[in-house]
Amino acid sequence: MLKRKNSGGLAAADAGAPGGRISVEDAPLPASGSAAIPTGSPELVERAIAVSAEWPGRLRDDEGAPGGLIELPRGIRTVVIGDLHANLENLIAILEHDGNKSDLDSGKAVFILVGDAVHDDRTGHMREQAGSIAILDYIFRLIVDHPKNVFYIRGNHDTFDHRLRKSGIAQGLEFRDALTAAHGEAFVEAVGRFWDSLPVFIIGEGFVITHAGPPRGGLVREEIVNIKRYPEKYHQLMWNRVNEYHGNPSPKEYGEKDVRLVLDLLNQSADTFFIVGHNPLWNDGNKIGVWMDVIGIRNHHILYSGSGSRAPYFILEGGKLVLKMAVEFEPEVYNFG
Numbered sequence: 001m002l003k004r005k006n007s008g009g010l011a012a013a014d015a016g017a018p019g020g021r022i023s024v025e026d027a028p029l030p031a032s033g034s035a036a037i038p039t040g041s042p043e044l045v046e047r048a049i050a051v052s053a054e055w056p057g058r059l060r061d062d063e064g065a066p067g068g069l070i071e072l073p074r075g076i077r078t079v080v081i082g083d084l085h086a087n088l089e090n091l092i093a094i095l096e097h098d099g100n101k102s103d104l105d106s107g108k109a110v111f112i113l114v115g116d117a118v119h120d121d122r123t124g125h126m127r128e129q130a131g132s133i134a135i136l137d138y139i140f141r142l143i144v145d146h147p148k149n150v151f152y153i154r155g156n157h158d159t160f161d162h163r164l165r166k167s168g169i170a171q172g173l174e175f176r177d178a179l180t181a182a183h184g185e186a187f188v189e190a191v192g193r194f195w196d197s198l199p200v201f202i203i204g205e206g207f208v209i210t211h212a213g214p215p216r217g218g219l220v221r222e223e224i225v226n227i228k229r230y231p232e233k234y235h236q237l238m239w240n241r242v243n244e245y246h247g248n249p250s251p252k253e254y255g256e257k258d259v260r261l262v263l264d265l266l267n268q269s270a271d272t273f274f275i276v277g278h279n280p281l282w283n284d285g286n287k288i289g290v291w292m293d294v295i296g297i298r299n300h301h302i303l304y305s306g307s308g309s310r311a312p313y314f315i316l317e318g319g320k321l322v323l324k325m326a327v328e329f330e331p332e333v334y335n336f337g
C-alpha cells in the first residue's frame with residue numbers, strides 16, 4: 001500500500017480496479033481490460049508483455065522480436081512523463097490533470113513513461129518497497145487497459161540486477177525480495193521479462209525520447225531496433241549522464257555533440273526536442289522537476305516527475321512542446337520574530 005496520503009483521485013486500494021467498467025456478468029470473456037485479473041497475478045504481467053509487443057509504431061528487430069524503437073505517427077498528441085521512482089501519487093495527479101484522463105480513455109493522446117517507475121530514490125527511503133509495488137501494479141493495469149496508448153521505455157532501475165546499487169543499497173535485489181514476498185516467484189519472473197522486453201527509444205514528430213541520454217558516438221536506427229545486439233549502447237541509453245561541468249567527459253558522460261550526432265544520424269532536424277529523464281533534479285535544489293536546455297544544449301530537456309517535483313509533464317503536438325505541472329507548489333512558510 002502507499003505510504004503517502006493520496007490527495008484526491010484514486011485511493012491506493014482502488015488503484016487496481018478502474019471504475020468497474022467491465023463487470024464479470026457483462027463480459028465473461030474480456031478480450032481486453034484488466035478488471036477481471038487479480039492484482040499480483042502473473043497473467044497481468046503477461047498481458048502487459050503481449051500488449052507492449054504490439055505497441056503502435058514498435059518495429060521488429062532482425063529476429064522478428066519486438067525491437068528497441070517506437071516510431072510514433074505524425075499528428076498524435078503525446079504526453080511525456082518523467083521518472084516516477086515509486087511516486088504513484090504523482091502519476092495519478094498527472095493522469096487526472098487538465099483533461100489527460102479523457103485523452104487517455106478516448107485514445108486521443110499517447111502517454112509515454114520514460115522509465116524508472118520503481119525504487120524510491122530519496123535519501124532515507126531507498127529501502128521502502130511498498131510504493132514500488134503499488135506503482136508497478138498500477139502501471140500494468142494502465143498498459144493492459146490502454147493497449148494502444150500507454151508506452152513505457154526502459155530505465156536503468158527497470159531491473160532486478162544485483163549491480164543496481166545506490167548509496168550501498170542493492171535496490172534491484174531488495175525490490176525483488178519484496179515483490180516475491182508480495183506477489184510470488186512467477187510474478188517476479190514475469191516482471192523481469194517485461195522489463196527486458198521494453199523499447200529504449202521513441203521518435204515522434206519533432207522530438208525523440210530515451211531514458212538517460214545519447215550514447216557517445218551516436219547510434220543509427222538499425223542499432224536502436226536491434227538494441228540487444230549492442231549491449232554497450234543499450235547500457236548507455238539507460239545510464240549516461242550529461243557532462244555538466246564541461247571537464248574531460250568520463251566514459252559515462254555525454255555532451256552536446258552526442259545529442260547533435262544522434263539527431264543527425266536519425267535524420268532529425270537540429271531543433272528536434274531531445275527529452276530524457278534519469279536525473280533526480282531535486283538533489284541540485286530544483287523544485288519543479290524540469291531542466292530545459294540542459295547546460296545550454298538547445299531543446300535538450302530533462303524531466304523528472306517523482307518525489308520532490310511538481311509532477312511535470314510535456315505535451316508534444318505538431319512539433320510544439322508545452323510544459324505542465326500537475327502538483328501545486330507547497331507554500332513556503334516563513335516565521336518572523
Ligand SMILES: [Mn+2]
Binds near residue numbers: 157238279
Ligand atoms: Mn535512471
